[in-house]
Amino acid sequence: MDIGSVEKGAAAFAAASCVACHAVDDTTVRNGPPVGCTYERAVAGHPDFPYSATLADNRETRWTAESLDAFLSEPDAWSGGTAMAGAAVPDQQDRADIIAYLASLALARECSRR
Numbered sequence: 001m002d003i004g005s006v007e008k009g010a011a012a013f014a015a016a017s018c019v020a021c022h023a024v025d026d027t028t029v030r031n032g033p034p035v036g037c038t039y040e041r042a043v044a045g046h047p048d049f050p051y052s053a054t055l056a057d058n059r060e061t062r063w064t065a066e067s068l069d070a071f072l073s074e075p076d077a078w079s080g081g082t083a084m085a086g087a088a089v090p091d092q093q094d095r096a097d098i099i100a101y102l103a104s105l106a107l108a109r110e111c112s113r114r
């Protein structure tokens with residue numbers, strides 16, 4: 001997988017409307033869970049978000065570059081029936097950039113690895 005650009009990832013995160021549902025801190029719950037500490041955390045790992053049962057079934061998995069790439073390319077294929085079904089990122093470079101951005105968010109703060 002190509003290494004993404006944090007700067008382009010921040011722009012893609014806004015352009016793809018991720019920001020409409022996801023705050024980039026670790027506390028603000030919108031329609032989706034905040035993603036400021038998602039990178040390297042367990043899937044469905046934010047304590048305050050009511051995840052779908054299908055995503056919660058993947059709690060043994062961590063969000064890495066590989067799992068994020070698979071989820072974002074086709075959320076509903078990775079986790080059938082996920083509440084994020086409509087928000088795929090079809091472009092591989094956009095995904096790599098968004099993943100670099102998510103990693104930078106988690107690196108920038110003290111994140112417990114729940």
Ligand code: HEC
Nearest residue numbers: 016017018021031032043044045051052055082083084087
């Ligand atoms: C319409 C609202 C919406 C949009 C737009 C959206 N998401 Fe989501 N996202 C969700 C919801 C809801 C969940 C939880 C899904 C579930 O419980 O099945 C989620 C889950 C996630 C997760 C897993 C979080 C965790 O704690 O396990 C990541 C990562 C994520 N989204 C990234 C993105 C990115 C990147 C984009 C932009 C391309 C995006 N989302 C666009 C609503 C959205």
